[in-house]
Amino acid sequence: MDQPETRHSLIVRLKGDDYERAWFDFVAVYEPFLRHLVTRLGVPERHAADVVQQVLVAIAKSVDGWSDDGKAASFRRWMATVARNIVIKFMNRERRQPGAHGGTDLITLLEQVPAAPDRAAVERYEHELIIWAAEQIRAEFVDTSWAAFWLTVIEGKSVKSVAAELDISCGSIYMSRSRIMARIRKKVDEVLDQPLATEGDG
Amino acid sequence: MKSSPAKCDQQLLRDSLDDVLSEQQEDWLEEHLEACTACQEVLAELASDAEGWSRVESALVSEVSGTTPLGRGMISTLVPGNQRGLPGESRIIGRDVLPADFAVDFLEPAQEPDSIGRLNDIEIRSVIGHGGNGIVLKGFQKELNRLVAVKVMAPQLAASAEARKRFAREAQATAAIVHPNVMPVLTVHSQSQLPYLVMPYVDCESLQQRLDREGSLPILDVLRIGHQVARGLAAAHAQGLVHRDVKPANILLERNVDRVMLTDFGLARAMDDATLTGTGLIAGTPQYMSPEQARGDSVCLRSDLFSLGSVMYAMCTGRPPFRAQTSYGILRRVIDDPQRPIGDLNADVPDWLEGFIDRLLAKESASRFGCADDVASMLQRCIAHVQQPSNNRLPEAVQALAGRRSVSRPPSVLVNLRGYVLPLIGVLAVVVLGAIGASGVLEPAVDPAGGVPGGDAPRKTVEPSAAVPLEMPSQRNEVWHDGVSEELSSLAAELDALLDALETNVDMDHQTRN
Numbered sequence: 001m002d003q004p005e006t007r008h009s010l011i012v013r014l015k016g017d018d019y020e021r022a023w024f025d026f027v028a029v030y031e032p033f034l035r036h037l038v039t040r041l042g043v044p045e046r047h048a049a050d051v052v053q054q055v056l057v058a059i060a061k062s063v064d065g066w067s068d069d070g071k072a073a074s075f076r077r078w079m080a081t082v083a084r085n086i087v088i089k090f091m092n093r094e095r096r097q098p099g100a101h102g103g104t105d106l107i108t109l110l111e112q113v114p115a116a117p118d119r120a121a122v123e124r125y126e127h128e129l130i131i132w133a134a135e136q137i138r139a140e141f142v143d144t145s146w147a148a149f150w151l152t153v154i155e156g157k158s159v160k161s162v163a164a165e166l167d168i169s170c171g172s173i174y175m176s177r178s179r180i181m182a183r184i185r186k187k188v189d190e191v192l193d194q195p196l197a198t199e200g201d202g
Numbered sequence: 203m204k205s206s207p208a209k210c211d212q213q214l215l216r217d218s219l220d221d222v223l224s225e226q227q228e229d230w231l232e233e234h235l236e237a238c239t240a241c242q243e244v245l246a247e248l249a250s251d252a253e254g255w256s257r258v259e260s261a262l263v264s265e266v267s268g269t270t271p272l273g274r275g276m277i278s279t280l281v282p283g284n285q286r287g288l289p290g291e292s293r294i295i296g297r298d299v300l301p302a303d304f305a306v307d308f309l310e311p312a313q314e315p316d317s318i319g320r321l322n323d324i325e326i327r328s329v330i331g332h333g334g335n336g337i338v339l340k341g342f343q344k345e346l347n348r349l350v351a352v353k354v355m356a357p358q359l360a361a362s363a364e365a366r367k368r369f370a371r372e373a374q375a376t377a378a379i380v381h382p383n384v385m386p387v388l389t390v391h392s393q394s395q396l397p398y399l400v401m402p403y404v405d406c407e408s409l410q411q412r413l414d415r416e417g418s419l420p421i422l423d424v425l426r427i428g429h430q431v432a433r434g435l436a437a438a439h440a441q442g443l444v445h446r447d448v449k450p451a452n453i454l455l456e457r458n459v460d461r462v463m464l465t466d467f468g469l470a471r472a473m474d475d476a477t478l479t480g481t482g483l484i485a486g487t488p489q490y491m492s493p494e495q496a497r498g499d500s501v502c503l504r505s506d507l508f509s510l511g512s513v514m515y516a517m518c519t520g521r522p523p524f525r526a527q528t529s530y531g532i533l534r535r536v537i538d539d540p541q542r543p544i545g546d547l548n549a550d551v552p553d554w555l556e557g558f559i560d561r562l563l564a565k566e567s568a569s570r571f572g573c574a575d576d577v578a579s580m581l582q583r584c585i586a587h588v589q590q591p592s593n594n595r596l597p598e599a600v601q602a603l604a605g606r607r608s609v610s611r612p613p614s615v616l617v618n619l620r621g622y623v624l625p626l627i628g629v630l631a632v633v634v635l636g637a638i639g640a641s642g643v644l645e646p647a648v649d650p651a652g653g654v655p656g657g658d659a660p661r662k663t664v665e666p667s668a669a670v671p672l673e674m675p676s677q678r679n680e681v682w683h684d685g686v687s688e689e690l691s692s693l694a695a696e697l698d699a700l701l702d703a704l705e706t707n708v709d710m711d712h713q714t715r716n
Contacts, residue, residue, distance in 0.1 A: 019442075020375070024367055027374055032393070046323035046345050049389045053377055060378050130261035134280055147282045153255075154262045171232035174242050175218055178249035182219045184258055185250045 027056060033191050034083060036132040037125065041087045051090050055083050076192065080125035133187035140183065144168060145176035153177055210238060215245045317342070322391075324352060324400070340403055349403035350388065353466075360396045369397050375443050376467040383434030385454065385465035401465070405457045409513070410450035417520035418548050421555065424517040425585045427453065430462035431510055432578035439503045439574050443467065446501055448509035449490040450516060488532050489522040493565050496533040504567040507577060511562025511570075518555070519547040523563060537565070554596055555584070557603025 034052045043051045059082060138146060144166055151162045152173060163170045217223050218231055235241055246255070266281050310320040317325035324341035330351060339352040359365045370392035377387045389400040409427065412419070419427075431453055438445055445452075445467055452466040488496060492508035495501050515523040523541035526532045541563055544556040562577070564570045571577050586594040595601075 023374060024370060027370060027392075044345075046343075049322075049391065053389055056374060057378055060374070126257075127261050127264070130258055131265055131280070134258070134262065138280060143282070150262075150280070150282050153259055154266065169232055169236060171235035174235045174245060175228075175232060178245045179219055179221065181246075181255060181258065182249040185254050 023060065026059075029191055030079075031056065032136075033129065033132050036135070037083055037128045038087050040128050040131075041084070041124070043087055043090060047090065051086060054090075055086050058082050058086060076125065077122050080121045083125070084121040129188055129191060130184065133184045133191075136187050137180070137183040141176070141180060145172075145180065148173040149177040149180040153181075210234075210241050210244075212244060212248075215241060215248055218245070219249055314342075314344075321352060321398070324350060326352065341400075351401045351403045352398055353401065354398040355396050357396060366392065366397055373397075373399050373467070375441060376438075379437050379441055379443070379467075381434055381437035382461065383430045383463055384437055384467075385463045404454065404463070406454040406463070407457065408451050409453040409455060409462075409517070412455060413450055413516060413520060419517045421518075421551065422585065422588055424514055424551075424555070425581055425588060426460070427455070427462050427517060428510065428514045429578055429581035429585060431464055431513065432574050432581060434462075434464035435506050435510065436574035436578055438464070438467065439506070444501050444503055445506050445509075446495065447490075448506050448513060450513055453513065488536065489524055490516075491533070491536055492567070493537045494567060496536045502567055503573065504570045507562050507570045507574060508564075508567070510574075510577065511559050514559050515541060515544060515563065518544050518551045518559065521547070552604070554600050554604035558584075558600055561603055 038051045151157045326341045328340045330338040373390040454463045490509045490512040492505040524535040583597045
C-alpha cells in the first residue's frame with residue numbers, strides 16, 4: 001500500500017522530459033492539499049486559489065533548482081518552506097494594502113527561500129497533511145465508525161465503554177478504527193514524499 | 203448463526219482493511235475480534251506501524267485541543283459533535299465541495315443587485331461571449347475590487363477526462379507565462395464540475411471583430427499586430443508551449459492602447475484533443491490551422507508560425523487564406539493548395555510583406571522562419587521601415603523575400619473599368635468551366651452511383667485564380683489585363699465555392715482514407 005518511490009519519482013519526473021504529464025500528476029496530487037494548507041495558515045478562502053496558484057508557479061519555476069540532498073523528506077521541507085513563504089508574503093501585502101492583492105509577481109519568491117528549512121514550517125506542513133487526509137477520508141465512513149475511531153484513539157476511551165456508548169460490538173470498533181487509520185495513512189502517503197514512519201530528519 | 207471459526211486468518215484481516223470482505227466474513231471477523239487479542243494487534247499493525255498511529259493521534263489531539271493555531275474562521279469538521287445524534291447527520295467537508303454546474307446551475311444566487319449569479323468569490327455580471335469550447339463571463343471580485351473575465355469550459359468538453367486533464371495542465375503552464383502580449387491567467391479551477399479560469403477583464407475587442415467590421419487593415423496595423431502576436435508566441439514557446447489555436451478570435455486588441463494580447467492557451471489544447479484527435483471530427487473553423495495539424499500529425503513550435511501567417515494574411519486581405527464550404531474542404535486546402543497571392547486581393551500590400559507571409563505559410567514547417575522570436579524581431583524592423591523608410595532599411599532577409607510572388611502584377615489601377623470588361627468574363631467563364639469539365643473534376647459529384655473514380659486524382663486539377671491570366675495571350679493592354687485578372691480572381695473564388703459544394707461527397711469518401 002505504501003509506495004514511497006511513487007511520490008519521489010513524481011518529483012524527479014518534474015525535472016525530466018515528460019515534464020507536462022508529470023506536472024499534471026503533480027498538481028492533481030498536491031493542489032487539493034495546498035488549498036487546505038494555505039487556508040489553514042490563514043489565507044482567506046476567497047484568496048486561497050490565487051495563493052495556491054502562486055505556490056504551484058513558484059514550484060514549477062524552481063523545480064530545476066531543487067536537488068535531493070539525500071536526506072529523507074527533503075522535498076517535503078522544500079514544499080513546506082515555499083508554501084510558508086508565499087503565505088507570509090501574501091499576509092504582508094494584505095496588511096499593507098488591504099484589498100489590493102493580485103498579480104503573479106510572486107514567482108521570484110522562491111529565491112528567497114532560506115537555505116536552512118524552518119523546522120516549524122515542516123512540522124506544520126506535516127500536521128496539516130494529517131488533518132487534511134483525515135478530512136478527505138472522513139466522508140467515506142459512517143458516523144458510528146468515525147465515532148468509534150475518534151473516541152477510542154483520540155479521546156482515549158476504552159473500547160468497552162465506547163461499545164456500550166455507541167451500542168455496537170467491540171469487534172466492529174477494532175475493525176472500524178484500523179480501517180480508518182489505514183485510509184488516513186494511505187491518503188497521507190499519496191502526498192508525502194516519504195512515509196510518515198521513516199521520518200529521518202531529526 | 204454462530205459458525206465457530208476459531209482460527210486466525212491474516213488474509214482476512216488484510217481484506218478487512220481493504221474493505222473487500224463479504225458480509226458473512228465481516229460478521230465472522232467482527233465476532234472473532236471481540237475476543238482474539240492477537241488478531242486485534244495484528245490488525246492494528248497492518249493498518250499502520252506504531253509510529254504512524256501515534257503521529258496521527260497526536261496531530262488530531264492537538265487539533266482538537268487547539269494547540270495548533272487555526273486559520274481565520276476555520277473549524278475542524280472531524281470532531282464528532284454529538285455522538286447520540288450521529289446517524290443521518292451530514293459532516294461532509296464543505297471546503298472541497300465542487301462548484302455546482304455551470305450554464306445555469308453553475309452559478310450560485312447573486313448577492314449583489316447588478317449581478318446575475320455568483321461563482322465562488324466572483325459576482326458574475328454578464329455573459330461576454332460563448333463558443334464551442336466554453337463561455338466567457340464578466341465578473342467582479344468584491345474583495346479584490348477588480349473586474350475579471352471568467353472562462354468556463356463547455357460541458358461537453360468537461361465530460362471528457364482527457365480534456366479536463368489537458369485543461370488543467372495547459373492552464374497551469376499558461377499561468378507560468380508572464381508576458382505583456384499574453385493574457386495572464388489569475389486562477390485556474392480545474393477540479394470543479396466545469397473547469398474555469400479567471401483572467402483580468404480588459405476592455406478590448408478581438409481581431410476577428412475588427413476584421414468583420416473593417417475588412418483588411420492598414421499595413422502598419424498588420425505589422426504591429428503581427429509583431430506583438432509573435433512576441434507573445436515567443437514567450438509561450440520559451441515555456442515549451444505550442445498555442446495550436448492562433449486565430450483572430452484569440453487575439454485581443456486593447457482599446458485605446460497599442461497593445462495586443464494572445465489568449466486561450468489551455469482551452470485551445472483541450473478543445474483540439476477532444477474534437478480532432480478524439481473523435482475524428484473537427485469543431486469550429488480550421489481555417490488558421492497548420493498543415494501538420496490538419497493532417498493530425500504532431501505539432502511543433504513552427505505550427506504556430508503558420509497560423510500567425512494565416513492571421514497576417516487575413517489582416518491583409520480581410521479573409522483567411524484557405525476557404526471552403528466544409529471543414530474538410532478547408533483542411534484539404536490547407537494541406538495541398540497554395541494560398542491565393544495576397545496581391546490579387548489587396549494590391550496595397552508590398553511585395554516583401556507578401557513574401558514574408560508566404561514564408562510563414564510554407565507547407566513544410568522546416569521552410570518557415572526559425573522561431574517566433576526571429577519573426578518578431580524582423581517585424582519590428584519592418585515597422586520601423588514603414589514608418590520611416592529613409593532611415594530604416596528593411597531587414598535583408600525580408601528584402602530577399604520581395605518579388606517572389608508567383609504573379610507579378612501592376613498596382614490595382616482600374617477598378618472602374620470593371621463594367622467595361624465584364625462582358626468578356628462570361629466568355630472566360632465558359633472557357634474555364636469547360637476546362638474544368640474536361641479535366642473531370644465535376645464528374646465524381648454527378649456520378650449517380652456516388653463513387654469516386656480515380657481516387658485522389660481528380661481533386662486538384664484546378665489551381666484557383668492566378669495561373670489563368672498569365673496564360674492569356676493578349677497582353678497588349680495592361681489595363682485590360684489587370685481588369686481581367688481581377689474579375690477572374692473573383693470568378694475563381696466563386697468556382698472555389700462551387701467546387702467545394704460539389705466535392706462534399708468526395709470529401710466524405712476521403713475521410714476514411716485520410
